[in-house]
Amino acid sequence: MAVHHLVKRYGDATAVNGISFAVERGDFFGFLGPNGAGKTTTINAIVGLARVDGGRIEVFGRDVSTAWRKARRLIGLAPQEYNFDRYLRVREILFYQAGYYGLRPRDVTTRVDALLERFGLSAKADAFVAQLSGGMKRRLTLARALVHDPQIVILDEPTAGVDVELRLELWETLRALRREGKTIVLTTHYIEEAEALCERIGIIESGRMVALETTEGLLRSHARDELTITLAHPLQAPPPMLAHFSARLDPENACRLRFERLSPLQLSEALALLGREGIDVEAVNTERATLQDVFLALTGRGAR
Numbered sequence: 617m618a619v620h621h622l623v624k625r626y627g628d629a630t631a632v633n634g635i636s637f638a639v640e641r642g643d644f645f646g647f648l649g650p651n652g653a654g655k656t657t658t659i660n661a662i663v664g665l666a667r668v669d670g671g672r673i674e675v676f677g678r679d680v681s682t683a684w685r686k687a688r689r690l691i692g693l694a695p696q697e698y699n700f701d702r703y704l705r706v707r708e709i710l711f712y713q714a715g716y717y718g719l720r721p722r723d724v725t726t727r728v729d730a731l732l733e734r735f736g737l738s739a740k741a742d743a744f745v746a747q748l749s750g751g752m753k754r755r756l757t758l759a760r761a762l763v764h765d766p767q768i769v770i771l772d773e774p775t776a777g778v779d780v781e782l783r784l785e786l787w788e789t790l791r792a793l794r795r796e797g798k799t800i801v802l803t804t805h806y807i808e809e810a811e812a813l814c815e816r817i818g819i820i821e822s823g824r825m826v827a828l829e830t831t832e833g834l835l836r837s838h839a840r841d842e843l844t845i846t847l848a849h850p851l852q853a854p855p856p857m858l859a860h861f862s863a864r865l866d867p868e869n870a871c872r873l874r875f876e877r878l879s880p881l882q883l884s885e886a887l888a889l890l891g892r893e894g895i896d897v898e899a900v901n902t903e904r905a906t907l908q909d910v911f912l913a914l915t916g917r918g919a920r
């Protein structure tokens with residue numbers, strides 16, 4: 617899937633301002649950004665729910681504006697907002713969605729039952745959506761996105777506002793889909809969600825892509841792991857023999873020596889040098905850089 621210079625305006629406001637990115641088959645791509653950044657607008661353009669003012673979108677090499685029916689068949693969308701027909705029962709919602717793709721009920725009965733089972737909705741098959749819990753609605757959104765067995769699954773904020781337990785459960789489901797060979801595109805404003813799940817991440821802010829890289833690459837290029845050696849007694853200054861490791865004394869705690877990036881060999885050398893000077897070491901800790909650090913470095917603002 618490839619998005620080229622996508623532009624979408626609402627009146628005078630530009631919601632999406634020239635975004636480009638590509639998602640390879642089998643990728644788990646994360647589209648990360650604060651509320652209002654333009655994620656949903658981009659997703660809606662990809663699935664043909666929004667007219668675009670500029671740019672081009674391809675799915676499996678076909679332009680979606682000319683081959684939207686084919687493109688739609690290849691994509692399953694779990695939208696951000698619930699949009700269920702409240703007069704349909706859970707099982708009917710899935711059959712109805714299959715019908716939208718030209719699939720007949722008798723051809724999808726087995727699949728619908730399997731999805732109900734997989735998402736813990738079998739007992740609610742004949743219930744109306746109003747009778748479902750929030751978590752069940754989330755799971756139904758996902759089941760519905762999968763009913764026509766799409767190759768690409770797009771999830772727009774699938775865990776927004778859900779409790780921790782359901783979030784972890786949904787994460788496991790998404791990982792399983794990825795293992796089954798689906799290509800997954802997920803939007804989120806939860807940094808830790810993108811970090812936990814996605815192999816590649818695009819960070820969007822105010823309609824522009826401010827970073828587009830592998831998760832590892834983002835962490836490597838924009839944030840550093842830090843290592844701390846905690847001493848038994850405070851120091852006045854970093855020991856001179858550690859100067860070539862660019863050791864710094866923590867300004868808030870003179871027992872703490874901080875280092876950026878030490879190899880295991882350098883660490884044992886540093887510990888040996890401290891031991892030789894009779895400086896007692898109490899603990900060694902590594903703080904792994906997180907995507908939060910990257911996000912702050914790139915956008916200069918906080919998100920969750």
Ligand SMILES: Nc1ncnc2c1ncn2[C@@H]1O[C@H](COP(=O)(O)OP(=O)(O)O)[C@@H](O)[C@H]1O
Binds near residue numbers: 630650652654657
């Ligand atoms: N139908 C609409 N009419 C006018 N403005 C809209 C509409 N939909 C979205 N916007 C605006 O476009 C921007 C991007 O919104 P959206 O794509 O929903 O962001 P996100 O999904 O990242 O939270 C926001 O400023 C939002 O207010």
Ligand SMILES: [Mg+2]
Binds near residue numbers: 696
């Ligand atoms: Mg959104």
